Amino acid sequence: MKFDQLHDWNLDPKSAIALQRDLASRLISDVSLPLNSVACVAGIDVSVRRGLSRAAVVVMRYPQLEVVEIACSERKTTFPYIPGLLAFREGPVILDALGKLRSEPDTFIFDGMGQIHPRRMGIAAHLGLWLRRPTLGCGKSHYIGEYAEPAEAKGSCSPIRHRNEQIGVALRTRTKVKPVYVSAGHLIDLESAVRLTMSLTTRYRLPEPIRSAHKAASLSSS
Numbered sequence: 001m002k003f004d005q006l007h008d009w010n011l012d013p014k015s016a017i018a019l020q021r022d023l024a025s026r027l028i029s030d031v032s033l034p035l036n037s038v039a040c041v042a043g044i045d046v047s048v049r050r051g052l053s054r055a056a057v058v059v060m061r062y063p064q065l066e067v068v069e070i071a072c073s074e075r076k077t078t079f080p081y082i083p084g085l086l087a088f089r090e091g092p093v094i095l096d097a098l099g100k101l102r103s104e105p106d107t108f109i110f111d112g113m114g115q116i117h118p119r120r121m122g123i124a125a126h127l128g129l130w131l132r133r134p135t136l137g138c139g140k141s142h143y144i145g146e147y148a149e150p151a152e153a154k155g156s157c158s159p160i161r162h163r164n165e166q167i168g169v170a171l172r173t174r175t176k177v178k179p180v181y182v183s184a185g186h187l188i189d190l191e192s193a194v195r196l197t198m199s200l201t202t203r204y205r206l207p208e209p210i211r212s213a214h215k216a217a218s219l220s221s222s
Contacts, residue, residue, distance in 0.1 A: 001103070004131075009091055009092050016085050020085075020121040021119055023126065031134070031189055032191070033196065035199060038063075039106055041109060041196075042107070042209060043108075043207065043211075044094055044109070045217045046090040046094060047217040047219045051077050053074065053075055053090060055094045056070065056213045058209055063199060067212065069103050070212075070216050072097055073096035075093045084118055094123075094127060098131070106134070107188070107196065108124070108136075109135075109200065109207060110122075110124035110185070111139070111140070113181070114168065114193070115168065115183045115185070116144060116145060116181055117167075118144060122137050123137065124185030125137070136184055137185055138181070138206070140181075142170070152175055154172055155198060156172040157171040157182075158179075166190070167183055168184075169183075173197070173198065173201040180205065182194055
């Protein structure tokens with residue numbers, strides 16, 4: 001698949017932060033996404049081990065959640081681990097994998113954050129600007145913002161607030177199981193992001209496209 005080339009990734013941390021602040025003004029997060037308009041969803045994850053990054057993109061037919069295509073790519077990890085700058089560490093290898101896709105997913109769900117980010121530019125938001133398609137983040141761990149623990153029932157959620165702004169939700173995808181942290185990336189609103197996340201979740205805590213991408217990106221046997 002093709003996507004925009006917005007900027008160079010080879011930046012120092014100070015320049016990367018300045019770029020995030022500039023790009024954040026371009027995000028669109030008030031677009032409702034009807035689920036009946038979605039035919040294919042791509043899950044994206046990255047594993048990093050011993051200086052090597054491996055990205056996986058798993059495209060699934062929706063709503064059947066049948067795998068249509070898997071694309072993977074590897075490259076040397078050159079950007080250091082710095083909280084808030086994950087896109088500069090993982091973005092290039094993800095784009096390598098996306099460039100191998102033959103299919104054209106309608107929307108993308110990332111194992112990571114969308115606008116749950118100090119500058120609202122988590123990896124799902126950042127790469128959403130490159131892809132120009134609806135993107136959302138579904139993180140496994142709490143990053144920033146305050147929230148009350150959601151009710152124990154599946155589907156319960158609680159708003160996450162940062163600097164007097166709601167930036168996402170803590171979402172219970174399974175009853176009495178730790179929540180995931182869902183936020184809009186680009187070209188989707190938070191309500192649609194939550195609705196899509198729940199529709200992609202079956203027996204497990206994580207949505208199926210992310211679970212499959214995690215397995216495909218694993219470097220544990222390398």
